[in-house]
Amino acid sequence: MNKYTRIRQIGEGAFGKAVLVRRKDSSVQCVIKEINTTKMSPKEREESRKEVAVLAQLKHPNIVSYIESFEERGTLYIVMNYCSGGDLYSKINERRGQLFSEDQILNWFVQLCLAIKHIHDRKILHRDIKSQKFPRKISFGTVQLAHTCIGTPYYLSPEIVENMPYNNKSDIWSMGCVLYELTTLKHAFEAGNMKNLVLKIIRGNYPPVSPQFSYDLRGLIAQLFKRNPRDRPNVNAILRKNFIMQRVRKLLSDQDLADEFSHTVMHGHKIAKALPPAPKPSADPARKPAPGPRPGSANKRYDPAAVYGAPLNSARRSLGDQKKRPSTPGRPVPVPGQVDWEKKKKERQELEQRRRAEMRKRVIDMASSQSIV
Template sequence: MRIAINFLKCLVYLLRCLRKRIMEKYARLQKIGEGSFGKAILVKSTEDGKQYVIKEINISRMSNKEREESRREVAVLANMKHPNIVQYRESFEENGSLYIVMDYCEGGDLFKRINAQKGILFQEDQILDWFVQICLALKHVHDRKILHRDIKSQNIFLTKDGTIQLGDFGIARVLNSTVELARTCIGTPYYLSPEICENKPYNNKSDIWALGCVLYEMCTLKHAFEAGNMKNLVLKIISGSFPPVSLHYSYDLRNLLSQLFKRNPRDRPSVNSILEKGFIAKRIEKFLSPQLIAEEFCLKTFSKFGVQPVPGK
């Protein structure tokens, strides 16, 4: 019995030493965000000199079940390896908080980039280049039976070289089966879909609605659905009516937007269907290597559009 107790004490001591060593790897620079998930802190690695973001999530008040769910979501993050998804580095727990270390995107978020336009509309090529990268990230997520559930311009980031990366999977949910539907109403109000507002079941098509909200934002520099209070906002979202985008943009782009905003989730395209559209598909090879295209897609999808991915080894 005494041996077992001593062993446990040694184990606890070793874990504390390990956590301390991890904490010492990062020098705190500044707090860069705070939300329902907790704090986002910009840090600098003492090992490689690079900057990272540490998300600090208070788990001390969570139930054991909620803590396990948080740890499972970290495990999901660890397996998300894609050029258009913010890269997870490591995680650890200390003093009742869960810390998640992620890459830092120097270019800021898409929301700030949109606001920086000061009313000057983006060129369509720029919008579509960003949009296809967001779709590639979302495809990677949905193909793994995961809902992001908080897609918004503040959670879409730009790297130093202008690459788009989808981040903040803080409330992502792993689907246990392809037919499981999540009923939890979480997310930013402007991006909520009609079915969530009506407390109806939803699946990946709610992410598609939010994707439409982001596309609309890029086209107009405004939210598709706005109101002075939550009640009127919900009524607007449920009605599905929104101000049209400028005729300056192509029919293909405007038509896609109307498809993403279909009130019935079943009528919205999947992210795979979006990526099969000719004017979208032809841009994919700008952002993914031939080998990665082969890994992410079936080859026949691209033969229609003249894109010839090289089979992966």
Template sequence: MEKYEKLKKIGEGSFGKAILVKSKEDGHQYVIKEIGISRMSSRERQESRKEVAVLANMSHPNIVQYKESFEEAGCLYIVMDYCEGGDLFRKINSQRGGPFPEEQVLDWFVQICLALKHVHDRKILHRDIKSQNIFLTKHGAVQLGDFGIARVLNSTVELARTCIGTPYYLSPEICENKPYNNKSDIWALGCVLYEMCTLKHAFEAGNMKNLVLKIIRGSYPPVSLHYSQDLRSLLGLLFRRNPRERPSVGTVLQKPFLSCRIHKFLSPQIIAQEFSPAFLHKQPPGGVAPGLPAAKRPAQASTLLSPAQKITKPAAKYGVPLAARRVSEGARRPRVAAAPPQRRVSHAEDERKKHEDAVRKKRAELLEKERKHKEQVLLLKAGQVKSYEREKMNRINQAREQGWKHVLGASGGGSPERKGFGKRAGGAGPGAGPSLCIGPAPCPEQAPPSAIVPAHGRAAYDHYHTNLSREGVFLLLSGRSPPKTQTPSGRKS
């Protein structure tokens, strides 16, 4: 540290401190990451030295250049270039007047992807992609920083009690205690893209438990329709819950609306170097077949994780129930050993699906049973209505029959002569009524029914007919025999 003059502390986190310094040799400003390694074992320190050596040799226009690293007084110091434009997080928070234009968002996103592709192509994981680790130069270029540092810090005692990375950018597989791989970086890349479009985090909650649940479910508010369908569809791909369904960074850069912007940020020589198929033959042996496209290569990045690199378990730490079993951290896993956790998780997923299917089936059965019950009730009611209508008609017919019997007996006797419907005995004498023809043949001299009733009893007959109709209704409603009334002839019936 004698070569540098400390200016101010510009950041502090779980990894340690970030200090702005000025070199006494060239007068340039740099940022030094100060990491405590006093509690590391000798093996872990050696692993850290190797990691830092690889990271310091990275050279890309969109990656913060590492100058050197050294150890002093129980701390690891990593010296890197200083970006005067600040980080993307502050740029987003200072944005006023609405979200960024899509052109600006896509330019930043392409530069981030180019940096991440350079890292993934060399089988290195970033592990801490977030807007605070994306820096802007004074010329407006984007540079990715702090890649791999979380991998070095992952073995420290301090970080064993905390979460690696900012919780807002955790992927579902990390929340479910699965190993970190290049697809976890892709998820964090989607979180950064969402943040640039909406000026807020994709997954937010009042506490860590609810945040982890939201991440596992993959539920986030949709992006405004102000942005194109290509951009919104890309976000959906980056936020796939299953890491196998997420595209690699090489596949993302092959999108037409993104690939047309690459020439703005890389020279033709660098483009030929970064996207040349010959680059694949220069990779160290690790199961990469020659001639594979860049989209297929990052999937092998998880094979270089050492057993000493522990993965924090935020979901278990904050009490979120998970179906996946914990994988032993001390055992060395071979390259193909990543499949058993997937099988266990898939088994738990199958059990969950079976349970959901059983619940849906039971619910459908209950609905069908309720529907049949309603149909039976309706049929029973219809039968009751028909029975009531039938009984009603029987009572009406019965009332009519009884009423006509009263009419026929209204003359005061059972014989036609006594009721005034026939001829008097002998058929002679003054006042003899018209003769009543009895027989099948019609009588031309027979009077109409209105003439049968004597003139002096016509009014009484009409009055009785009205009472008879009322009695029929009474009989229908009560089911009892009608009360005795006064007939036109003066008799009680």
């Protein structure tokens, strides 16, 4: 840290903070994320170092650039470029009800799509897309360093709040939340408390977008908010839409366009093969029992089950592993000692229904104590 002069703190999370600094040798301003690693287990500290190495590989004009990282006295420091123009959340608040033009909205959204495409093509999920993380460039943080479930509830997908398996389509839902926010200056799903917010997200109902915006834009928002993840388009499909591609061609040169769209998964190469050395760990502080990480906190790989309970598909897998008897027409009544497969099937369905009801009740009970400001 002796290379930098602190200016002011600009953000803080459960396990770290962001500080605006100035390099002493060039007077260039940067942002340093300070992560307290003393609260992490040895395995979590090692995973954080590996994820920082992955972060260093993300080179894209719409992603905030990584500069360097190092460790000192139990703290991991990540140095990033400073975006002085502010974020979309601030710009939305400054509008005071006056809507953005569709031209401006699509220009911003296309830049967001290009940034997300860059990480999805490399099999990386963002998991924390929101207007606060999108200045002119999207701020990308690792799961340990950036994601807090309860911290950003407006952008959570239905599969996450229902404790179901999730993939890159959860990022697509969050992108829909940002696009809706740009067109209406409001969150798509709002409520006075967490209980009602969770229910609104699960149902997927949101106030309609003003008809002053084009059919294409309103239709895209509807596609991004499909409750079933499989029905949502991936980011490459979004970018190939005619009215979106027109914007892409204005932002990218012919060479950049060819580079971006000549592949979907980095030409089959694994990003881990070219990783730079991870930050060199300093001597660990005196060992003492570390407090257990909180569910959904920033120092732990996000596990929906830790926040919302056991996923439903665990019961489905365990029951599905049982050997099923082929169905035959006119099956005779089971003899003593023989497995009644019809009865087993009915019991499995009832078990799934009970588990779903219990899980939803846990979600609502857990969330009811949280309030939305």
